[in-house]
Amino acid sequence: MYPRSFSYHRASSLKDAATLLSQLGEGAKLLAGGQSLIPLMKLRFANPVHLVDLNFISGTSYIREQDGAFRFGPLTRHAEIEKSASVARVPILHDCAAGIADVQVRNRGTIGGSLAEADPSGDWATVLLTLSCEVRCAVQSTDRTLKLTEFLKDAFTTALAPDELVSEVIVKVPPENSGGAYIAFKRTAPVYPTASAAVQLTVEGDRCKDIAIALGCVGLLPIRAREGEAALRGQQITPKLIESAAEAARTAADPQSDMRGSADYKRQLVGALVKRATEAALQRARGQQVEVSHIYA
Numbered sequence: 001m002y003p004r005s006f007s008y009h010r011a012s013s014l015k016d017a018a019t020l021l022s023q024l025g026e027g028a029k030l031l032a033g034g035q036s037l038i039p040l041m042k043l044r045f046a047n048p049v050h051l052v053d054l055n056f057i058s059g060t061s062y063i064r065e066q067d068g069a070f071r072f073g074p075l076t077r078h079a080e081i082e083k084s085a086s087v088a089r090v091p092i093l094h095d096c097a098a099g100i101a102d103v104q105v106r107n108r109g110t111i112g113g114s115l116a117e118a119d120p121s122g123d124w125a126t127v128l129l130t131l132s133c134e135v136r137c138a139v140q141s142t143d144r145t146l147k148l149t150e151f152l153k154d155a156f157t158t159a160l161a162p163d164e165l166v167s168e169v170i171v172k173v174p175p176e177n178s179g180g181a182y183i184a185f186k187r188t189a190p191v192y193p194t195a196s197a198a199v200q201l202t203v204e205g206d207r208c209k210d211i212a213i214a215l216g217c218v219g220l221l222p223i224r225a226r227e228g229e230a231a232l233r234g235q236q237i238t239p240k241l242i243e244s245a246a247e248a249a250r251t252a253a254d255p256q257s258d259m260r261g262s263a264d265y266k267r268q269l270v271g272a273l274v275k276r277a278t279e280a281a282l283q284r285a286r287g288q289q290v291e292v293s294h295i296y297a
Ligand SMILES: Cc1cc2nc3c(=O)[nH]c(=O)nc-3n(C[C@H](O)[C@H](O)[C@H](O)COP(=O)(O)OP(=O)(O)OC[C@H]3O[C@@H](n4cnc5c(N)ncnc54)[C@H](O)[C@@H]3O)c2cc1C
Pocket: 029, 030, 031, 032, 033, 034, 035, 036, 037, 038, 039, 074, 099, 100, 101, 102, 105, 108, 109, 110, 111, 112, 113, 114, 116, 117, 119, 121, 122, 123, 124, 160, 164, 165, 166, 167, 190, 191, 192, 193
């Protein structure tokens, strides 16, 4: 199906884009990679009157390392993150970028667009929840920086005002002796996961000093499995404790039955994914090179 007709505006800067949003009002939408918006427009679930294209603004696609953090430009494509040698030092970020859909989607889709879309099935929010992540949001004259947890409000809902845009995503580089892994279960590559688990941990000697576990696609927002984290924090990680964390994650999950599977199936699945992701994260924290890939049905 063709989208409904719309006026096209090419923004020359992020400030210009914010000004256009403010002038054009509610019927205006930003266009980044178009990998969520264009399909929705073709299905006529989204019917913007004005499209403000961000793609011709120079300097919006970058990965910079500064003051112990990665700074991602709003238009940084998943594929750029996947191929970045500096990002590869934080393997959970690479796991995420490399596992999103297929090459075409990764070449166009952006980290800014993904967070702004706040799709409960999206990968980035789940992974970034296990790291220290802030989202810079800009309006015409000022900007503000929000923690990811403040930015994400609900399914498909963020703290962005109608004339505000994501201008940067800031992710702290984890401390020494840290490792993480992100594993999703997918029916095929170019679809969203049925369930996913992100685990980021830091070890001190043979103990787990700190850990964050986030569950994807099993709630309206990604869920921190805090009781699962508590089961492992400060402990020497054993298979039995990993099983306890997985069980706690099953309890924390709040899935809905849909075409991807029943709620109960997803609950079981997410526990198994937490187990695998914790094992891989632990190996990585101990300095082992571990390849992680999503599981395809
Ligand atoms: C077949 C297919 C499979 C996919 N599978 C997955 C998957 O497995 N996992 C996954 O995570 N994603 C998946 N995606 C989505 C993909 O990752 C998109 O790239 C992402 O959701 C949106 O990014 P985008 O740059 O394409 O944004 P767009 O589609 O251009 O925009 C999405 C929304 O965000 C707004 N927006 C865009 N940029 C900004 C900004 N800087 N500030 C404020 N608002 C902004 C737009 O106005 C729009 O409302 C899939 C997409 C397709 C087509």
